[in-house]
Amino acid sequence: MLGAGPAGAVVAMVLGRRGVRVLVVDDGRQKAFSGGETLPGASRPILGGLGLTDVLDRTPTLPCTGSRSAWGSDELAMRPGIMSAYGAGLHIDRPAFDTHLRVASLRSGASALKGRLSKVDRDDRGWIACVGSDGGQITVKCQWVFDCSGRRSIFARAVGAVRRAADKQVAVVAVAERSGHDDDLATTTESVSEGWWYSAQLPRDRRVFMLFTDGDLLTNSGARSIERFVALGRQTRHISELMATYEFGRIPPTVVLADSSSLDAAAGPGWLAVGDAAASMDPLASTGIIDALKSGRMAAEVLLGSGVRLEDYSRAILERYSQNLRLRSRYHWMEKRWSGSDFWRRRRIPFV
Template sequence: MPPPRIPQRAEVLVVGAGPGGSAAAAHAATAGHDVVLLDAATFPRDKTCGDGLTPRAVAELDHLGLGRFLDDRPRLDGLTLHGWGASQQIRWPSGRFPSFGSAVSRVELDEEIRALAVARGAHMVQGAKAVDVTMRDGRIADVVVDTAEGARTIAVRDVIVADGVRSGLGKALGREWHRDTAYGVAARAYVRSGRADDNWMGSHLELRGPDGALLPGYGWVFPLGGAGDNLLNVGVGALATAKRPAHMALRPVLEHYAHMVGEEWAIEGPPQRLTSALLPMGGAVSGVAGPNWMLIGDAAALVNPLNGEGIDYALEAGRLAVELLDDTARSPDHTTRWRDVLIGQYGLAFSAARRLAGLLTVPQAVPTLGRPGIRSAHLMSMVVRVMGNLITPDDADLVARAWRTAGRLSSQIDQRPPFR
């Protein structure tokens, strides 16, 4: 493969071609910006992820014009929740989002959105990593790109940083991840199944290790569909904080969980392609923006602290960032404006969710809350709505108001509020 052609300049440089970065590039190109989309990987490539799409993520794919992409994918009507000898089957709530979720492997999803961005006019650069910047008057003037042919620079007007969990470019710009609030550790694998056409996502709130010990996390299993013919995504996630780190080996926990659900889901053979990841959650980063740059997706810790879901937030933030770019002529400094957008969209929910997630890392908190909760369909419906990222600042019903009130109370005692 020939070395990537590095443009000398870009109006908008998007660093990272995951769902958030590629969505941002597609929206920016559609809006008429000169866009360069850059990623250190060569596509198609895999990414550690649960692969599930919430109704909120489905809505964002519709915004992009990719709704038909899901036509031959699983239509997941809701969650079947298990724990402490009880089960509840809860449909996704109806409202402003579609009434169904879906599932697509990250190999396929990321490639589809990336290809859309290119089709709309974004210039794609693969196999090149943004490693540093040069500044002029407090703004990024050039981004330094490491390639196989040596270092190159791209002169930029604006930069959208979507380079993932560790965010090397974000770190160079002052981004800092704070682990005093809840973060996640997760592993996923694929298994063959005779039940790969199911319309429900299985979720086990009572997660136990091979030794029977209760863990502060949950397990999931659901059909993958598409090119993942007869495959299920099976995974486990656990919560941790700096004070209470997750001391667990993920591989044996995932293998034990896959064995536990093996008969129910007609699993054939051991888990394959097992990968793991560490997840910043709930806006637990500072330095999310500067005069001409914004962080989105995992780089901005846009991950639900209660379930590790972040695809929907990444897609949404990519769209919102471009909307802010379109207003640059009036107010060209994004530093407080982007942080305020993130706080307004996610701050209250993230504060409440990560406080609850932190509580769930306390021994005995999970069975104390989970044992009575799993027996209430009404309560589980509220849990699914919160876990599915399906409450928005515009919702005015009782559950939404109560969740925002919890967020406001939590925010008042946060030592470090989200995105600060």
């Protein structure tokens, strides 16, 4: 198993519980905040079905009362969380959530190795992977590899799979500390000429602000500096109000890849790509974590011989990705205000 995010943790846990010997290799890098902190209500039955309800009990959370967006218009439209069939969502402490998922995978019998994949070969008995770790190079032999390494699909690309991106979107992410009153527990999305903003309150008196734009448009906007990032936020109608009771400090915002991209095939002989490593959806949908949990379970079922074949798995992942691209395209067409902007012009391509 390569990668111990939500996808890797679930595959390791499901297989471990069924007595399969699993080694999870993760680089264990301390990541600056990189996004992914709102869980839709639909996550509850998924986590419950995996026997992981306690992960939510142990993770610091705030209720998410709904989503509001000023998209295609200046006015904010509210969609209350309770209108979802699964009830309100949650704002989670993401590092804590990921840690509790990893602990669950270790409890199920999986082993863990901190290191990075440096080379992979195959012989007639299976895979031979070289992992660079604190203890030097370690050779790992295994029959199956689950690539759960996130958007870079480290293993799948090393064995020849091709990753294609539908856009160049990145997110500029800053977390601010609360300095005044804030009882707003909804998520807020606001489109602007250079892309769109997102903000949500986080546990422990913090709030995340993100500007989504295209990587090549970032330089002109200057949003990599915290001063310019805050200045751009203050030019908006709604995000600016949320910024008013927060302090940003001096740490520059983090820039992370936030494109829609997928592999040309999500599996091959002896390997499967899972979660973002197989296909990553636009964060606009806020479904990345539950997609990672669901695909993790399905990938484990392939190996356990529960009736899901390798090609069915790959097809299901890529169909879901195409559906998501169609839905995203409909959202982009709703925004008609900035026909001269590169960001929106690039997104006015009909998707069939």
